[in-house]
Amino acid sequence: MEVTNVMEYEAIAKQKLPKMVFDYYASGAEDQWTLKENREAFSRILFRPRILIDVSKIDMTTTVLGFKISMPIMIAPTAMQKMAHPDGEYATARAASAANTIMTLSSWATSSVEEVASTGPGIRFFQLYVYKDRNVVAQLVRRAERAGFKAIALTVDTPRLGRREADIKNRFVLPPFLTLKNFEGLDLGKMDKSNDSGLASYVAGQIDRSLSWKDVKWLQTITSMPILVKGVLTAEDARLAVQSGAAGIIVSNHGARQLDYVPATISALEEVVKAAQGRIPVFLDGGVRRGTDVFKALALGASGVFIGRPVVFSLAAEGEAGVRKVLQMLRDEFELTMALSGCTSLKDITRNHIITESDKYRTVSRL
Numbered sequence: 001m002e003v004t005n006v007m008e009y010e011a012i013a014k015q016k017l018p019k020m021v022f023d024y025y026a027s028g029a030e031d032q033w034t035l036k037e038n039r040e041a042f043s044r045i046l047f048r049p050r051i052l053i054d055v056s057k058i059d060m061t062t063t064v065l066g067f068k069i070s071m072p073i074m075i076a077p078t079a080m081q082k083m084a085h086p087d088g089e090y091a092t093a094r095a096a097s098a099a100n101t102i103m104t105l106s107s108w109a110t111s112s113v114e115e116v117a118s119t120g121p122g123i124r125f126f127q128l129y130v131y132k133d134r135n136v137v138a139q140l141v142r143r144a145e146r147a148g149f150k151a152i153a154l155t156v157d158t159p160r161l162g163r164r165e166a167d168i169k170n171r172f173v174l175p176p177f178l179t180l181k182n183f184e185g186l187d188l189g190k191m192d193k194s195n196d197s198g199l200a201s202y203v204a205g206q207i208d209r210s211l212s213w214k215d216v217k218w219l220q221t222i223t224s225m226p227i228l229v230k231g232v233l234t235a236e237d238a239r240l241a242v243q244s245g246a247a248g249i250i251v252s253n254h255g256a257r258q259l260d261y262v263p264a265t266i267s268a269l270e271e272v273v274k275a276a277q278g279r280i281p282v283f284l285d286g287g288v289r290r291g292t293d294v295f296k297a298l299a300l301g302a303s304g305v306f307i308g309r310p311v312v313f314s315l316a317a318e319g320e321a322g323v324r325k326v327l328q329m330l331r332d333e334f335e336l337t338m339a340l341s342g343c344t345s346l347k348d349i350t351r352n353h354i355i356t357e358s359d360k361y362r363t364v365s366r367l
């Protein structure tokens, strides 16, 4: 049956993948309240479309950290993509390049920065986990830079791994035929089986829980790549990110996999955008499944969005072709949303094109 939207890949992936692998990609933390809310919050935002505007030409291009891309839809880092498909990160990198957009490679990829670079030209960011051993971090950042990666997306919401109960039940572990390729030579590429989620144990052993704002400054001393702080959900932290020299912010709740009962990213976006005061761009990931979601994020001030699970699920279903199709479907839907709202370029998308729950309360209190 023909796939007509990106959500449909999830069911196909579920059929194809071993339960341990599917559950790892699909699950959120604890009650998975935030997982559901990441989607539901989008559905509470409605449009205020404008009519009788010539929409015969629509320009979706944009510039991210100085790099021109075809649309404000980019690929979020998701770990261990070779569990989804043998081509893993290679396929994702090729699909992103073909669509002229940015791919973010996970630290925990099953392909190395050099291998991903070898797939050909493309604008790529590198998602960084800070290990206790700072030599490991420094080496990895240097390798990413040398391999042509253009920015670091620093994950700041994971001093410990969130509690994903499916992974605990399944005793999730990286399958033995795969390695965390970026760490292979550093002897940190394997994950031991444990009585818990193997990944949670790996994080507890290797990831630096003492990470703080001063390390954002430290990172700037070891690389000239711009740093995006990924995992900001409040105005307070948005201001600190600006002060710390970040080049941008990614409003993210880590696909609802870390702290449960944080708001949906689309609900937190506006406060972060206001606090950033236009000094640095603000991006969003979490729950983006429709072109309308992309539009809503831009209307609330995002400079672009990143998609995660749709990439791994489509990869599982159809490899590179699946990821290409996901990017194309979102692009087409976003273009249609722009046309039907009366916007011909991204700068035409304004706060007045949508109405949120908080707008409704404000209107009521004015009456």
Ligand code: GLV
Residues within 6 Å of the ligand: 079, 199, 254, 257
């Ligand atoms: C990896 O970043 C994960 O959330 O599992």
